[in-house]
Amino acid sequence: MSLISVLARAEAAESGRAAPLATVRHRHLAAHPLVLVPLTTAGEDAAPLGALVGTDRGAPRLLTVPQPRNRELRSTFLAALAEEVLPHIESAAEEVEYVERKETEPETGKKVTVQAELCLDAPQLLVPNPAGVEFLRLLGRATRFRRTAEEDPQAAHPSPPRVPLLGRWLSHYAERARVPGSSLLLPVTELLIRHWATGRSTLEDQHLAALLAWIAPPPGTTGEAAALHAELARDERGQLLVPPAGPSTDPAFDNTLLGPAIDRFDAGVADAAADLAHLVEAQLRPTWDAVWHAVDLLRTLPPAAHLPARWRRDRHSYTHHRDRVGAGEPPQPRRDDAVTAARKLVSREQSQAELDAQEALDDPLTMAERRLAGEAFAGEVLDVTMAYSEGKRPMPRPLVTCRSEDGPLPEGTARLHRALPSGGEQRGEVAEHGEVFTVRLTNGMGRSKEPAEGSVPEPGERLCWTLFEHAPRGGPGLPEPEATPWTHGGPPAQLPEPPDAFTPEDRL
Amino acid sequence: MTEQAGTRHASVVDAVLHDTLHSPERGVVVDSPPGAGKSTLVVRAARELAAAGRRLMLVAQTNAQVDDLVDRIATADPHLPVGRLHSNEPDPYDPLLDAHESVRTSAKPADLAELGVVVSTAAKWAWVKTESPWPQAIVDEAYQMRSDALLAVAGLFERALFVGDPGQLDPFSQVGAGQWAGLAHDPSMSAVGTLLAHNAELRRHRLPVSWRLPASAAGLVSSAFYPYTPFTSGTSPGDRRLTFEAASSGSAADRVVDEAAASGWGLLELPERHTPRTDPEAVAAVASVVRSLLTRGGLAYGERSPEPTALTQARVAVGTAHRDQAAAVRAALAKAGFPEVTVDTANRLQGREFDVTVVLHPLSGRPDATSFHLESGRLCVLASRHRHACVVVCRAGVARLLDEHPSAEPVELGAEVAFPDGWEANHAVLAELAEHTVRTD
Numbered sequence: 001m002s003l004i005s006v007l008a009r010a011e012a013a014e015s016g017r018a019a020p021l022a023t024v025r026h027r028h029l030a031a032h033p034l035v036l037v038p039l040t041t042a043g044e045d046a047a048p049l050g051a052l053v054g055t056d057r058g059a060p061r062l063l064t065v066p067q068p069r070n071r072e073l074r075s076t077f078l079a080a081l082a083e084e085v086l087p088h089i090e091s092a093a094e095e096v097e098y099v100e101r102k103e104t105e106p107e108t109g110k111k112v113t114v115q116a117e118l119c120l121d122a123p124q125l126l127v128p129n130p131a132g133v134e135f136l137r138l139l140g141r142a143t144r145f146r147r148t149a150e151e152d153p154q155a156a157h158p159s160p161p162r163v164p165l166l167g168r169w170l171s172h173y174a175e176r177a178r179v180p181g182s183s184l185l186l187p188v189t190e191l192l193i194r195h196w197a198t199g200r201s202t203l204e205d206q207h208l209a210a211l212l213a214w215i216a217p218p219p220g221t222t223g224e225a226a227a228l229h230a231e232l233a234r235d236e237r238g239q240l241l242v243p244p245a246g247p248s249t250d251p252a253f254d255n256t257l258l259g260p261a262i263d264r265f266d267a268g269v270a271d272a273a274a275d276l277a278h279l280v281e282a283q284l285r286p287t288w289d290a291v292w293h294a295v296d297l298l299r300t301l302p303p304a305a306h307l308p309a310r311w312r313r314d315r316h317s318y319t320h321h322r323d324r325v326g327a328g329e330p331p332q333p334r335r336d337d338a339v340t341a342a343r344k345l346v347s348r349e350q351s352q353a354e355l356d357a358q359e360a361l362d363d364p365l366t367m368a369e370r371r372l373a374g375e376a377f378a379g380e381v382l383d384v385t386m387a388y389s390e391g392k393r394p395m396p397r398p399l400v401t402c403r404s405e406d407g408p409l410p411e412g413t414a415r416l417h418r419a420l421p422s423g424g425e426q427r428g429e430v431a432e433h434g435e436v437f438t439v440r441l442t443n444g445m446g447r448s449k450e451p452a453e454g455s456v457p458e459p460g461e462r463l464c465w466t467l468f469e470h471a472p473r474g475g476p477g478l479p480e481p482e483a484t485p486w487t488h489g490g491p492p493a494q495l496p497e498p499p500d501a502f503t504p505e506d507r508l
Numbered sequence: 509m510t511e512q513a514g515t516r517h518a519s520v521v522d523a524v525l526h527d528t529l530h531s532p533e534r535g536v537v538v539d540s541p542p543g544a545g546k547s548t549l550v551v552r553a554a555r556e557l558a559a560a561g562r563r564l565m566l567v568a569q570t571n572a573q574v575d576d577l578v579d580r581i582a583t584a585d586p587h588l589p590v591g592r593l594h595s596n597e598p599d600p601y602d603p604l605l606d607a608h609e610s611v612r613t614s615a616k617p618a619d620l621a622e623l624g625v626v627v628s629t630a631a632k633w634a635w636v637k638t639e640s641p642w643p644q645a646i647v648d649e650a651y652q653m654r655s656d657a658l659l660a661v662a663g664l665f666e667r668a669l670f671v672g673d674p675g676q677l678d679p680f681s682q683v684g685a686g687q688w689a690g691l692a693h694d695p696s697m698s699a700v701g702t703l704l705a706h707n708a709e710l711r712r713h714r715l716p717v718s719w720r721l722p723a724s725a726a727g728l729v730s731s732a733f734y735p736y737t738p739f740t741s742g743t744s745p746g747d748r749r750l751t752f753e754a755a756s757s758g759s760a761a762d763r764v765v766d767e768a769a770a771s772g773w774g775l776l777e778l779p780e781r782h783t784p785r786t787d788p789e790a791v792a793a794v795a796s797v798v799r800s801l802l803t804r805g806g807l808a809y810g811e812r813s814p815e816p817t818a819l820t821q822a823r824v825a826v827g828t829a830h831r832d833q834a835a836a837v838r839a840a841l842a843k844a845g846f847p848e849v850t851v852d853t854a855n856r857l858q859g860r861e862f863d864v865t866v867v868l869h870p871l872s873g874r875p876d877a878t879s880f881h882l883e884s885g886r887l888c889v890l891a892s893r894h895r896h897a898c899v900v901v902c903r904a905g906v907a908r909l910l911d912e913h914p915s916a917e918p919v920e921l922g923a924e925v926a927f928p929d930g931w932e933a934n935h936a937v938l939a940e941l942a943e944h945t946v947r948t949d
Contacts (some may be wrong), residue, residue, distance in 0.1 A: 123900065180683060187579065338693035340704075342656035345695040348683040374835065429598075476635040478660050485662035486534060488655070488693050489706040 002369040005197055013199030016222030018214040022195045024363050025301035028183035028311040029432070030124035033295070034088040035060070037128055037287045038135050039280060040247040041068035042254055046138035048077055049105045049249070049258075050280035053084045057292040062184065064263045064280045066273040072159065078143060079160035083127075084163055089169050092121045093322050120313075122184060122318035125173055128208050128245035128287050129189040135247045136185070137174035143167030144331040150235060152499075168331050172321045175332070176314070179348055181355035182316050189245075195301060199224060207231055208245040208290050215297060243283040253283060255280045266332040304362035310355070330496055338488040339481040346475055353472040360466065361419055367464060371406045376466040377416075379404030381457045382436065388449075396451045399431060401438045409433050420444055421454050425470040439465065511615030512917040513717040513742045521549055524713050525556055528644075537650075537700060537712045538671045542729065542740040543720020543861060546671055550648055551580045551652040553669055557644055558588055558624040565625040565642040565665055569649045571595075573859065575602035575612035577648065578627050582608035584695045587700035593628035593636075594743060634660035641666055648672070651698045652858065654679040658699035670700055675733045675892075676858050677885035678926075684885055690922025701924065717742045720861050720895055724772025732936035733888040735928050741809050750819070750864070750896045753805030761796040762804070768897035769806075769866070775941040778948050780905035783873030786836040790872055793948065794826055794900045795840040798864050801899075808863050808896055821848035823863040828853055829870035837868065854889040865894040869902035871934070877913035887937060900941055907938055 008019040032055045039049040050064035065077045086355045096117040103114050116395050127133055145165030146159035173185040193205050198214035204227075205211050213226035221229075233241040238252050249258065261279055265272040336344065360367045360376065370376040383401040388394035414430045416439055426444035430437060446452035457463055527536045540546040550566070557564045566722065570573045571594075578592050579602070592613040596602035605611050612620060617636045620626045630653055645665035651672035662668075672906060685696035692705035704710060718726050719742040726741035732760065750769040756762035760776060768774030776793055806819030817823070826841070828834045831853055838851040850862070854870075867890045870881045880886075891898060915931045 178684065178687070335691060336688065338659060338695070341688050341691065341693060342659050342695040345656055345681060345683070345685055345688075349681065352683050374832065408835070475631075476660065478656070480662050483660065483663060487662040487668075487699075487703050487706065488659050 001374070003372045004365065004369045008197035009199055012197050012214065012223070016199070017217060018196040018198045018223060020195065021197050021365050022301065022359075023365050024304040025298055025307070026194055026304050026359050026362070026366075027181075027186060027191055027298075028124070028303075028307050028314070029295065029298055030121075033124040033126045034085065035126045035288065035291050035295075036085070036132070036136070037245075037284050037291065038132060038247045039249055040135060041065075042248065046135055046142060047379050048081075048139070049099070050277075050284060051077075051081065051286040052281070052288045053081065055088060059328065060288055062277060062281050064273075064277045066276045067262060075160055075163070077158075078139075078163045078166065082160070082162040082166035086166055086169070088125075089123050092119050092123050092318070095120045109242060117319060117323075118312075119315050119319045119322065122315045124183065125185045126291060127185070127187050128291055130187045130208060131173055131247055132245075133185060133187050135179050136170045140167045140170030140172075140174055141334075142500075144171050145334075145395060145497065147499050157502075158320070164331070165325070168325060169321070171385065172317075176317050179313075180352040181310050181358075182251070182314055182317070182351075183311060184318065188291050191298055192294055195298065198227070200227070208287065208294070209242045212290055212293055212297075216293070243286055245264065245287045246284075249283060269480075304359070306358035306362050310358070313351075329423075329439050333497055337481050337492040338484050342478055346478070350472055350474055353468070356468070357468055357470045357472065360468075361470060370466065370468075371464075374407050374410075376464060376470055377402075377404040377406040377409065378464040379406065381459050381461045381463060383459055384456060387440070390438050396441075396445050396449065396456075398426070398441050398445075398451065398456050399438050400441060400457055400463075401432075401436060402465070403436045404465075405435065409437055410467070414467060416467065417462055417470055418465050419470065426455065428465070511927055513740060514839045517545065517715065517717045518741070520713055520715055521545075521552070524549065524669070525553060527711050527713070528553055529556065529560060529562075531711060533707075533710055534667045535703060535707060535710045536600055536669045537704065537710055538669065538670060538715065539674050539712065539737065540715045541675060541718050541734055541737075541889075542673060543718045544715035544739065545719055546648075546673070546715065547577065547580060549715070550577060550646055553646060554581055554625055555585050555588060557646075561624075562644045563642050564625045565633070565645045566743075567630050567633055567645060567647045567661060568627065569630055569652050571601065571629055573649060574627050574629055578605055578611055579608070580700055581625065581627075582611050588625065589623045591623040591626035593617060593620055593626055593632055595629075595632055630661055633664060636661075636664060637686060638664060643667065644670065645669070647699065649859065650700045650703075652676060652679055653699040654681075654695065655693065655697050655699055655702040656695035658702065659693075659695070669902045670703060672698075674700070674702060674737075675729075675885060675888045677855060677883065677889060686920070687922035694923070697915075705844070714739075716740065718892075719743075721892060722748045722772055722894075722896060725892065725894065725898065728773075728937065729888065729892045732933045732940075733884055733892075733928055734790045747811045748896055749809040751807050751809070751816075754803070755805070759796070759800070760946050760948045761793070761800040764899055764944075765797060765800045765804075767944050767946060768899045770945050772897050773941055773944045774897065774899040775945045776899060776901045776948065777945050778872075778901070778903045780903055781873060782875045783903065785830055785873075786832050787873045787903070788836075790868060790900060790901055790903065791833075791840050794837050794868055795844050795846075797899050797901060797929060798824060798826065798846055799844055801864055801866070802846060802849075804946050806864075810895065819863060821846055822850075824866070825850040825852070825857065825860070825862040825864075825893060826866045826868070827857050827893065829886060830869045833868055855888045857887050857893055860893060861895065862893055863896045865898045867891065867898060867900045869900050869906065871906045871909055872902040874909065877909055877931075879915065879917055881931070882913075882915055882934060884926075884928050884930040884933040887930070887933060891937060904947075907935070910934055910938070923941075 008021055012019040034055050036088050038051045041049045042049045047068045048065055049068050052060040054060040063077055063080050065073050067432045096119050098115050099118045100113050101116045103113050105112055143163050146164045148161050149158035176182050177185040189208050192211050196215050209230035210227035213230050214223035217223040217226045230242040233497055240250050261276045361371045379402040381402050385399045387397050387399050389397045416428045420426050428439035428441045431440045432438040445455040482491050524538050578590055581590050590611050594615055596615050614620055642665045645668040647668055647670045649672050650670040651674050681696045688694040693702055716739050718739055723739055723741040723745040730738045755764050764774040764776040807816035809816045826837050834851050834853050841849050
């Protein structure tokens with residue numbers, strides 16, 4: 001934990017109210033996100049019990065599985081979920097802009113520029129917490145290899161028509177959620193944790209209602225008291241007053257209310273399904289409201305400057321998957337091959353570095369963290385001396401002397417970076433160390449002998465130098481999967497993946 | 509040097525060279541404990557491969573490692589042309605290399621194409637494209653190389669000798685890689701891990717003798733960090749001695765230094781307290797130990813020469829877990845007048861060697877023990893850099909802290925369980941240090 005977040009937590013503990021960790025919002029929030037609050041049944045991974053889903057906070061659609069072990073009922077649930085989720089996911093597929101993209105021609109190996117579609121927006125999904133993301137990933141994995149009656153007329157238990165497609169999209173969203181800074185599928189607790197610090201541990205912050213209690217305590221109470229109430233208060237029947245945000249349910253609810261209700265359904269009691277739906281809705285509704293409350297709170301923060309650039313990557317990701325589905329490609333493989341896994345890891349590390357840099361540039365509070373960690377130095381310009389590089393065509397290499405009290409600059413020839421007022425990034429080399437240090441600017445001043453206007457700071461100006469690059473560059477790339485070397489098992493088999501085999505558990 | 513250790517070492521080296529030159533398999537793996545002559549082996553293998561006329565590419569992980577290897581090869585064989593492929597950054601290689609006539613440096617692979625031996629970092633090799641792969645490669649520090657880095661360069665060579673220390677820090681990733689845990693090609697695991705998962709038939713050799721670690725340290729480091737692959741010290745008790753001309757002032761720092769000089773280990777224990785990472789008292793204690801080492805006329809006697817060498821700043825290092833701790837210690841030592849003492853984190857001390865090391869214990873003053881602090885490789889690096897003695901500075905209460913934080917990493921299906929367990933290794937080291945404790949109060 002950084003010094004700033006430790007301080008914020010200490011302040012929150014003292015004041016009884018969450019302390020801000022950011023001055024801007026660091027994740028994209030769509031105008032009309034689809035909120036999905038799922039519940040599962042204990043005892044089986046990703047066995048849906050019910051869900052509230054929708055884009056209208058006043059009118060969520062309630063879906064329930066009155067007997068969660070019944071595969072037919074589960075299929076019906078999944079079909080209904082696909083009916084709710086897919087129209088939202090497909091809502092942005094048609095409106096596109098055209099962007100230029102470099103592609104390598106397979107025959108000639110030449111790089112050519114091609115026009116490609118990029119969807120103007122991408123549909124966003126919000127879930128209460130990371131466990132919700134994990135649940136969607138499992139649902140996606142469980143359904144994307146299913147076969148519909150059309151695909152396999154002999155199947156004893158064909159999947160409802162749109163469910164495999166739902167599985168592919170859920171798999172895509174859940175995989176994208178692993179990319180640092182992505183916003184297609186977001187867990188709301190993580191959004192809140194990024195922007196506010198409570199006076200408790202990060203583990204306790206996973207409780208959505210308690211987290212909200214710290215950030216916006218009801219009038220007349222402190223965050224701590226309200227959080228304790230949200231976590232522990234029970235009624236005379238032993239039921240939690242604020243149900244957990246799922247997907248797991250409270251065991252007391254399972255034993256006292258849910259179990260008997262399912263038994264009544266199994267016994268064929270009239271209205272049992274409706275009663276059970278009421279029960280499940282009562283568990284879901286507080287979380288549904290909490291998610292929207294969190295969205296309101298997050299909307300009070302102004303969006304960070306780099307959000308559109310990062311959201312563009314999400315739009316690319318969405319467009320790319322839309323194209324794959326449209327082209328009739330098979331579902332995502334069960335496991336990544338060596339090259340795909342390595343590419344993902346490298347590109348996620350690059351996204352992480354980019355996210356860290358952009359968050360610091362967008363937000364003085366985040367930059368303060370980096371300054372305290374000795375990774376950035378803010379200070380005043382004392383003097384600027386013009387100098388030129390040696391060589392046939394001398395280029396401007398002005399020497400900028402600054403004073404910073406942010407701690408010692410690293411020794412040696414450290415390379416520093418700063419944001420130019422025009423956007424863009426300027427590099428410099430440390431020429432002299434100390435509290436007063438001198439930086440030789442090395443780029444970003446245009447091509448002529450006189451530096452471009454505004455590219456060289458003036459004395460008295462305040463600058464923030466960073467040791468980290470603002471736009472980290474990509475690596476050299478990896479071989480194609482067909483060229484996987486012997487050290488990594490050679491090229492993977494090029495077989496289409498078969499659908500999941502039936503197991504005894506599929507016929508409970 | 510004990511004769512028997514020399515014989516055992518030589519027979520392993522011979523087997524490695526034989527397999528590298530003649531084995532039908534495409535790879536040979538050599539596990540090397542700390543200071544077991546890994547670099548010497550790499551230099552010798554490079555010379556023999558060059559002599560056999562096999563074009564060789566040498567892959568190391570950092571520029572410092574590459575420069576060191578090039579320097580060693582050029583020193584060992586001034587007539588062997590060696591290429592140093594470097595980056596386009598400013599100061600891409602150690603200017604020391606320019607003194608060797610046999611070394612050619614370039615940022616372009618084509619300039620070095622006809623040379624028998626070309627050395628570079630894995631990161632630079634990954635940019636190289638070639639029509640005709642190298643018949644042979646040596647991958648140095650292969651346990652510190654990540655699997656995806658090997659994937660990027662493995663297409664460049666046909667066969668390879670992989671050399672590394674399995675006990676040091678595993679490669680790490682800034683982002684979660686749990687989704688690939690258990691896959692044979694998990695990109696976040698070590699290059700050797702992936703290699704062996706796919707090529708189980710490859711020959712593995714193990715260097716049996718640590719020439720660096722003194723007899724007092726080899727036993728502990730071997731049993732705590734290499735429980736199933738033991739090694740011994742190349743020297744006997746008494747072969748190495750550390751003496752001080754000035755007598756102890758009776759201060760805790762002097763007493764712990766004397767204890768370490770006599771036994772090889774010393775623990776300077778500060779009163780129990782939860783502290784920030786850059787615990788000012790612990791930093792001051794580290795500085796006082798360094799002062800005691802350097803101002804009392806320390807002399808190191810070893811097996812290399814009958815004459816003692818003076819303990820100077822260059823022969824002492826301080827190791828920490830975090831960079832901010834290293835920065836704080838560095839500042840304190842600069843103020844105390846010892847700016848040339850190496851102060852760095854475990855990651856950056858890997859592969860380096862000193863007469864005496866002072867270690868700020870990774871768990872000192874912490875309220876919790878995370879998997880970062882429990883990683884056995886971190887402690888192993890810190891506890892195995894010295895030729896004579898190691899002084900650990902630590903807050904009291906670490907044993908209890910360990911007991912309160914058993915390692916709780918999830919077990920992943922298919923993933924190889926790493927031995928030793930960091931928790932257990934930490935306890936083993938603490939138990940040894942307990943016998944060499946000096947308290948400050």
